[in-house]
Amino acid sequence: MQAKKFIPLLAFVVLAGLLFRGLSIDPSELPAARLGQPFPEFSQPELSTGREVSVEALAVRPALVNVWATWCYSCRVEHPYLIALAQQGVPIYGLNYKDDSAKAREWLTQLGDPYQLNIADVEGSVGLDLGVYGAPETYVLDADGVIAHRHVGVLSEEVFQRDFSPWFSLGASLSEIHGEVGVE
Amino acid sequence: MRAVIFVLLCCSPWGASSTWAVIETYEFSSPDLERRYHALSQELRCPKCQNQNIADSNAPIARDLRVVLYEQLQAGASDDEILAFMVARYGEFVRYRPGMDRNTVLLWAAPGLLLVLGAMGLFAHFRQRSSQVHAALTDSEKSEIERLLQEPRA
Amino acid sequence: MIPELGHVSLIIAFVLAIGLAAVPMWGALRRDIAAMNTAPSLAVGVTVFVGIAFALLAVSFLQDDFSVAVVAANSNSLLPPIFKFSAVWGNHEGSLLLWVLILSGWMTAVAYFSRGLPLVMVARVLSVMGMVAVGFLAFSLLTSNPFERLLPNTPLDGNDLNPLLQDPGLIIHPPLLYMGYVGLSVPFAFAIAALMGGRLDASWARWSRPWTNVAWGFLSLGIMLGSWWAYYELGWGGWWFWDPVENASFMPWLMGAALVHSLAVTEKRGVFRSWTVLLAIFAFSLSLLGTFLVRSGVLTSVHAFAADPERGLFILIFLALVVGGSLLLYALRAPSVASRVAYGAVSRESLLMVNNLVFIVSTVVVLLGTLFPLIMDAFSLGKYSVGPPYFNAVFVPLMALLMPFMAVGPLSRWREDSARRWLHELLVPGLGVMVVAALLGLLGKAAFNIWIAMAVLLSGWVALGVIKDGWRRLSSGMTSGLQWRRLSPSFLGMALAHLGFAGVVLGAVVVTQESEEHDLRMALGDSELLGAYRFELQSLGQQAGPNYLADQAVFEVSRNGEPIAILVPEKRRYFASGQIMTEAAIDASLWRDLYIALGEPIGDNAWAVRLQYKPMVRWLWLGSLMIGFGALVTVFDRRYRSQAVRNPVPQTGAKAVAS
Numbered sequence: 003m004q005a006k007k008f009i010p011l012l013a014f015v016v017l018a019g020l021l022f023r024g025l026s027i028d029p030s031e032l033p034a035a036r037l038g039q040p041f042p043e044f045s046q047p048e049l050s051t052g053r054e055v056s057v058e059a060l061a062v063r064p065a066l067v068n069v070w071a072t073w074c075y076s077c078r079v080e081h082p083y084l085i086a087l088a089q090q091g092v093p094i095y096g097l098n099y100k101d102d103s104a105k106a107r108e109w110l111t112q113l114g115d116p117y118q119l120n121i122a123d124v125e126g127s128v129g130l131d132l133g134v135y136g137a138p139e140t141y142v143l144d145a146d147g148v149i150a151h152r153h154v155g156v157l158s159e160e161v162f163q164r165d166f167s168p169w170f171s172l173g174a175s176l177s178e179i180h181g182e183v184g185v186e
Numbered sequence: 187m188r189a190v191i192f193v194l195l196c197c198s199p200w201g202a203s204s205t206w207a208v209i210e211t212y213e214f215s216s217p218d219l220e221r222r223y224h225a226l227s228q229e230l231r232c233p234k235c236q237n238q239n240i241a242d243s244n245a246p247i248a249r250d251l252r253v254v255l256y257e258q259l260q261a262g263a264s265d266d267e268i269l270a271f272m273v274a275r276y277g278e279f280v281r282y283r284p285g286m287d288r289n290t291v292l293l294w295a296a297p298g299l300l301l302v303l304g305a306m307g308l309f310a311h312f313r314q315r316s317s318q319v320h321a322a323l324t325d326s327e328k329s330e331i332e333r334l335l336q337e338p339r340a
Numbered sequence: 341m342i343p344e345l346g347h348v349s350l351i352i353a354f355v356l357a358i359g360l361a362a363v364p365m366w367g368a369l370r371r372d373i374a375a376m377n378t379a380p381s382l383a384v385g386v387t388v389f390v391g392i393a394f395a396l397l398a399v400s401f402l403q404d405d406f407s408v409a410v411v412a413a414n415s416n417s418l419l420p421p422i423f424k425f426s427a428v429w430g431n432h433e434g435s436l437l438l439w440v441l442i443l444s445g446w447m448t449a450v451a452y453f454s455r456g457l458p459l460v461m462v463a464r465v466l467s468v469m470g471m472v473a474v475g476f477l478a479f480s481l482l483t484s485n486p487f488e489r490l491l492p493n494t495p496l497d498g499n500d501l502n503p504l505l506q507d508p509g510l511i512i513h514p515p516l517l518y519m520g521y522v523g524l525s526v527p528f529a530f531a532i533a534a535l536m537g538g539r540l541d542a543s544w545a546r547w548s549r550p551w552t553n554v555a556w557g558f559l560s561l562g563i564m565l566g567s568w569w570a571y572y573e574l575g576w577g578g579w580w581f582w583d584p585v586e587n588a589s590f591m592p593w594l595m596g597a598a599l600v601h602s603l604a605v606t607e608k609r610g611v612f613r614s615w616t617v618l619l620a621i622f623a624f625s626l627s628l629l630g631t632f633l634v635r636s637g638v639l640t641s642v643h644a645f646a647a648d649p650e651r652g653l654f655i656l657i658f659l660a661l662v663v664g665g666s667l668l669l670y671a672l673r674a675p676s677v678a679s680r681v682a683y684g685a686v687s688r689e690s691l692l693m694v695n696n697l698v699f700i701v702s703t704v705v706v707l708l709g710t711l712f713p714l715i716m717d718a719f720s721l722g723k724y725s726v727g728p729p730y731f732n733a734v735f736v737p738l739m740a741l742l743m744p745f746m747a748v749g750p751l752s753r754w755r756e757d758s759a760r761r762w763l764h765e766l767l768v769p770g771l772g773v774m775v776v777a778a779l780l781g782l783l784g785k786a787a788f789n790i791w792i793a794m795a796v797l798l799s800g801w802v803a804l805g806v807i808k809d810g811w812r813r814l815s816s817g818m819t820s821g822l823q824w825r826r827l828s829p830s831f832l833g834m835a836l837a838h839l840g841f842a843g844v845v846l847g848a849v850v851v852t853q854e855s856e857e858h859d860l861r862m863a864l865g866d867s868e869l870l871g872a873y874r875f876e877l878q879s880l881g882q883q884a885g886p887n888y889l890a891d892q893a894v895f896e897v898s899r900n901g902e903p904i905a906i907l908v909p910e911k912r913r914y915f916a917s918g919q920i921m922t923e924a925a926i927d928a929s930l931w932r933d934l935y936i937a938l939g940e941p942i943g944d945n946a947w948a949v950r951l952q953y954k955p956m957v958r959w960l961w962l963g964s965l966m967i968g969f970g971a972l973v974t975v976f977d978r979r980y981r982s983q984a985v986r987n988p989v990p991q992t993g994a995k996a997v998a999s
Contacts, residue, residue, distance in 0.1 A: 007674055010618060011667035014625075018660050020711065023718040024638035025652045032233060032723055035277035100246075126250055133275040135233040135247040209939025209948040211861045224857070231725045236640045237583055239727070242576055282727025284712075289721050293712050297705045297734040301741075304697045311693075312685035 034141070034152035035133045041067070041143055042131035049098050049106055049120035059119060060143060064150075064169045065093035067141040068117070068157070069129060071101040072109050074137040080156040081113050087162070088116035092170050096120035099129045099137050142169050208244055212256050219259050226255055226268060229283055233276045343408050346396030347487040350437075353389035353444075354477040356382055360447075360470030364463035368536070376463035380451035383466050386473055387444035394441045397486050398428050407494040410434055410486050416500035416916045418887035426511040427501040432635065433486035435514060439631075440476045442515070442522045443469065450526060450551070457547060464533035465526075472525055475658040483651050500887070500916030509569035513562060517589060520559025521627045524592055526551040527599065528624035531617045532666055535673045540613045545606035548620065550975045552603055553833070556596040557971030563589055564964030575922035575937040577857070577952045579960060582731040584639040587710045588630030591703050595623040598699035600971070601692045609689060609754060611681045614674040619696075621670060625663040626703070632659055638714060684756035691749040698742040705734050739845065743798040746838060747805025751812070765812075769804030773797050795849035799842035806835045833974030840966025847959025856953040859939070863946035870951050873934060874898045880945055888912040890923070893947060895936055897927060909936045909949075933957050 036042070041057050048055045060067070068084060070077040088094055096117035098106045103122050110117075123129055132141070132149075142151040150169065153161060162170075214220040227241035232248040240248040240255070251272070258268050272280045284290045360382035367375025397410075401424045406412040414431045415424055429438040447469045454462050480486065504510075530548035534540045566589070571579045580586065599619040606616040633639055636652025683689040709726045716724045751765050777797040813826040858870055867876035879894045890910040897905045907925035914921065924937040932955045939948030 007614075007671040010622075011664065011671050014663055014667050018656065018664070020715060020718055021632065021636075021638060021656055021659075024714045025636060025649050025656065027638070027714070027717050029638065029640045029713065029717065030236070032277065032279055035273070035275055130250065130254065130275060133233075133277075135276070209859045209937065209950045211859055211942070211948050229727075229729050231727065242578075277723055279723040279725050282725050283729035283733070284724050284726060289716060290712075290724065293708065293726070293730070296708055297701060297738065300701045300704055301697070301738075304701060308690075308693055308697060309685075312683075312690050315683055315685070 032135075032154070034149065036149045037152065039149055040147050041149060042128070044121065044123075044128045044131065046128060047103075047122045049096070049103055049122040050110070055119065055121060057147075060095050060147070062093040062118060063143055063145050063147060065095055065118070065143045066166075067095045067097055067132075067143055069097045069099045069132075069134050069137050069139040069141075071099045071137045072105045073101065076156045077138045078113075080138055080158070081116075083157060083159060083162075084116040085114045093118050095143075097128060097132070097134070098122050099134060100124065100126040142166060144169060208242060208248075210252065215260060222265065223256060223259055226259075226265060227252055229281065230255070230269075230272060231280050231282050233280060239282060342396050342403075343400055343405065343487040343489060346393045346400070347485065349389045349396065350393040350477065350481060350487070353386050353393065353440075354474070354481060356385040356389060357470050357473040357477055360386060361467055361474050363467075364470075365467040368460045368463045368467070371460075373459065376459050379463045379466040379470075382470070383444070383447040383451045386470070387441075387448045390437070390441050390444045390477075393487075394428070394437055397434060397437060398425055400487075401425065401428050404498070406496070406498050407489050407491055408486075409488045409490050412490055412495050412498045414501050415498040416887065417497050418915065419498075419501055419506070420886050422508075422511065423501055423506045426505070429514050430501050430505045430510070433480070433484045433488075435518075436476065436480050436484050437486050438515065439518055439522060440473060440480060442518045443473055443476065443525060446523055446526055447473070450529075454547070460537065461530075461533055461539075461547070464536055465529045468529035468532045469525055472529075472662065475662065479651075479654055479658065483654050497916070500914060503888070503912070503914045503917065503919050503921045504573060507569065507573055509565055509573065513565040513569055516558055516565060517562030520555055520557075520562050520596075521589070521592060521630065523551065523555025523558055524596060524624045524627050526555060527603075527620040528666070531620035532669065535617060535669050538673065540617060540675055542607055542610040545603050545610075545613075545616065546979070549600075549603045549607055550977075550980045552596070552599055552620070553971045553974045556593070556600050557968045559589070559593050559596060560964055560968035560971060563593060564961050564968065567964070568961050571957070572924055572926055575924050575950075577855075577924070577935050577937070577950070577954060579851075579957065582709075582728045584641040584710050585634050587706050588633045591706050591710075592623055592626040592630060594699050594703040594706065595619060595626050598696045598703070599623050601695045601699075605689055605692050609681055609683070611683070611689065612693075614670075615696075617674060618670060621663070621666045622703075625659075625666070626707075628655075628659050628662060631655060633710070639710065683754070686759055686762075687757050688749065688752040688754045691745050691752055694745045695742065695749070698738055702735060702738050705738070706731065709734075740794070740798060743802055743842075743845070746802045746841070750806060750809040750834060750838070765808060766805060769808050770801065772804055773800035776800055789853050791849050791853050795846050799846040802842040803839055806838045810835055828978070829976040830974050833970045833972070833977075835970070836973060837967045837970030840963040840968075840970060843959045843963030843966065845963075847956045847963060850956040851954050851960070854955045855957075858951045860949060860951070861942050861946055862949045863943075866946075868951060871953050872899050873904070873953065875934075875936065875951055877947075877949070880947075883910070885912065887916065888914045888921075891938070891941070893936075893938055893949070895925070897934055905934070907934070907936050909938045911938045928958060930958055930962075931956060 041060060043057050045054055045056050047053065048059075066087070070081075084094060094116050096119070098120050100123065103124065106120070106122070110120075121128055126134075136154070138156060140153045140157045141149055144150040151165065153165060212220075212223070214223065224241065228239045230240045230251065232238050232240045232243040232245055232251070234245045234247045235243045238245075238248070240251045254271075255268060258271065263271075269281060269285075273285075278284065278287075284293060286294060360379065363382065364376050364379035367373070367378070397408075400408045400411050401415050402421060404411070404415065404417050404424075406415075410431050410433050411427075414434075415427045419427065427434075429435040447466055450465060450469070451462070454465070527548040530544060530551070534544040566586070567579045570581070571577065599616070599622075602612055602616045602619050605612050632652065632655045634641070636649070636655060638652065709730055712726045713724050716722055747766060747769070748762050752762065774797065777793045777800070780793060780796055810827065810831070813831065814824065856871055858868065860868060862868065862875075862877045864877055864880060867874055869875075874897065876896045876898070877893055878896050881892050881894070883890045883892050890912040892908050892910050895907045895909070896903055897907060905927040907927055909925040910923040912921045912923060913919070922937050922939075924935055926936075927934040932953060935950075935952035935954055937950045937952075939950065941947050
């Protein structure tokens with residue numbers, strides 16, 4: 003019996019450990035490349051007023067930046083929860099991503115407007131600079147205006163409590179206040 | 187053969203109406219730009235898709251990135267500038283050819299390293315074995331064996 | 341009723357497999373002849389009941405029994421019957437059943453062809469295969485039951501088979517691929533049996549060698565079909581994408597290539613025994629690893645199954661037991677004393693080891709590249725992607741390194757050879773290919789392409805080496821005239837496979853370097869020139885298929901005013917799923933393919949169109965076919981015909997027998 007003959011077994015044990023770890027990793031989860039950087043410069047019209055806004059307009063911080071569009075089904079799902087968050091005093095800026103501005107205004111009239119303001123990113127150029135690859139996405143802009151977190155997909159109370167609490171401490175659970183809002 | 191086991195497509199992430207070839211009709215100002223466009227679009231990974239380059243993907247984000255790629259090429263950006271632009275926004279993830287950094291050194295060095303180590307091992311092995319060839323063949327040894335075999339046992 | 345019968349049948353097969361895994365193994369331990377003798381009948385029993393289960397699942401598909409979950413998810417009443425049948429393995433559950441069916445088929449074949457082998461060997465081999473069958477049957481029954489019903493809410497019609505899979509290539513591709521994957525379990529079982537018995541000799545190598553060659557041949561054919569299918573069906577004109585799922589099939593192939601060659605040395609010379617056993621374990625382990633990668637969702641692939649951690653965990657545990665157990669057995673039982681057989685650094689042995697080195701480094705590199713994103717993720721070092729640019733950059737030089745040795749290998753002698761003799765044998769072919777490559781550079785109409793020149797040089801070198809070897813066999817000997825009988829199946833198989841490899845390399849380099857592609861808008865009556873070929877869009881129309889409606893465009897291709905072909909690419913919309921598919925139209929020939937795919941309609945009577953000129957792309961698949969058939973041909977060699985126990989070890993290497 004030689005120690006050398008155990009090398010393949012050892013190599014396999016390492017490999018199996020790696021594969022076991024792999025079972026609990028989601029390979030499609032992609033962290034934002036812009037984390038830790040200031041929100042990119044932009045100059046775009048505001049959705050409702052039409053006046054040009056720049057990054058200085060995102061002044062109330064920490065805040066959420068929510069990427070949404072009327073063509074995005076999941077955005078409709080998370081919309082009521084955004085409204086609940088806004089009512090709780092969480093500042094939310096909207097990035098209306100590659101959308102028809104008229105339709106987007108209609109959406110806000112019908113479903114309510116949780117946003118401080120909305121960047122009308124018709125061409126998707128702000129989204130591109132931010133590293134957006136779909137909607138909905140929600141970013142945390144911390145007190146210094148730095149991108150501190152990104153969530154891809156529907157924002158729900160569960161996700162918010164789990165991932166966003168370092169920046170926003172809400173006293174009571176929102177659902178206790180508003181009943182069952184959140185993901186339908 | 188992107189499909190070896192397309193069998194597995196059963197629960198495939200290729201959603202409905204997403205499996206036709208992406209064909210776009212960009213006009214390039216030079217054949218060289220067209221060549222670089224094809225090369226880069228095959229080297230950039232679509233951030234949203236399962237495992238496709240932006241050239242083959244029908245995802246909206248892939249389409250957007252192709253537009254950016256086309257515009258930057260036409261504007262005279264170099265390959266490195268374009269890659270840096272993409273990586274700044276979508277991370278190292280978008281490069282199918284990982285750039286050299288602390289983590290990828292092993293990935294890039296592995297083939298050469300393994301080959302050299304293996305070749306050294308083989309070489310040592312053969313030197314040892316080939317000395318046996320000659321050792322086993324010397325005439326004096328042969329006759330020695332003969333002699334021993336023929337010796338009456340004690 | 342039928343699905344329940346199928347389920348019961350699968351359970352019976354499971355019970356029989358447990359018997360097969362236990363009884364003959366116990367018999368081998370206790371030298372109980374009666375217990376060992378149960379192995380062949382139990383193997384046949386497993387096959388029969390898995391066969392019944394498979395047939396009943398097929399019947400459920402053909403009868404449109406949408407109460408069965410997999411039928412509802414993967415078939416449709418409008419689907420043509422042949423695709424209803426192939427839909428059986430167009431899903432996770434059914435393909436797993438096919439896996440087990442093929443495994444049991446291999447077991448039966450081993451039982452039948454190994455009657456001349458020592459009983460204890462046969463008992464152990466079949467028992468080890470039985471253990472593998474137990475694992476997969478349990479996997480099927482516990483996590484992926486193909487007979488699960490959707491009751492009482494039976495859908496009226498099924499979701500349809502993914503249109504990508506509604507293609508003749510896909511009817512035979514998975515069975516062939518699985519024949520290869522699963523076939524590697526045979527040399528694996530022989531290796532384990534030999535380790536258990538402590539009998540790791542040349543006769544062991546001779547017994548497992550034909551099985552290895554056949555399995556590897558099927559794997560080659562399966563991979564080739566997949567590549568060909570992707571080329572014509574996906575509409576991109578690509579033929580290899582280095583997707584994790586492709587790599588999952590390619591790694592066993594690479595390791596199998598090393599094993600096929602290493603077995604040659606072990607059979608002929610009785611050396612490298614531990615090494616060869618290890619390769620046999622590795623090759624099948626990589627098959628299992630592939631199954632894990634494809635079905636667990638740890639890697640993102642275009643065609644992985646939906647991530648299912650439960651299934652992933654099951655396969656991982658099974659993988660750990662099989663591979664971990666085998667490697668432990670290897671560590672404990674593999675002979676640690678090197679064989680006394682000697683050989684020189686310049687010999688056929690050394691050349692075959694160079695082959696092993698290159699193939700193993702290639703396997704490790706493909707494995708590393710495939711798992712690298714997972715490794716980085718596991719240690720939270722960031723998200724990386726490793727794709728075609730990496731694999732091509734490292735794989736091409738490795739293959740190029742292999743080829744100079746490939747020509748010398750078949751000509752070389754066992755034990756000890758001389759470089760001077762190699763030079764003598766290969767001087768003429770060597771000069772020949774250099775002249776050809778140089779002429780090609782000077783005379784070619786296009787600009788000199790260093791890659792193509794290299795490919796011509798290396799492929800020509802390999803091909804001429806093989807031809808020289810064949811000529812030497814034919815013409816040497818006492819009598820004058822050509823000795824055709826000297827070309828044994830072993831030699832012919834090797835020659836075919838090596839020529840095929842040279843063809844694949846040449847085709848791959850030429851098609852990569854010289855392809856032309858043009859994406860453009862074409863309206864009715866437009867024409868476009870690509871190289872020497874003129875494509876004219878003559879008419880547009882619609883055509884209804886059995887379960888789809890297709891837009892068609894009719895192109896006339898001409899060269900120098902001479903019409904060559906009418907090509908009709910389609911874009912289909914499938915009724916059941918609403919999926920849209922591109923059906924490329926291809927004019928194929930040995931030297932070039934012309935390829936047209938339709939994109940989207942742009943305006944009135946105009947389409948986005950992709951025109952491609954693909955020189956020598958057929959060589960890839962013709963070459964792969966030659967590799968596959970070459971491997972299969974070797975089995976007909978006389979010395980495998982009767983697997984009776986003989987002493988097969990030629991102790992001297994003076995006779996350069998075909999490997």
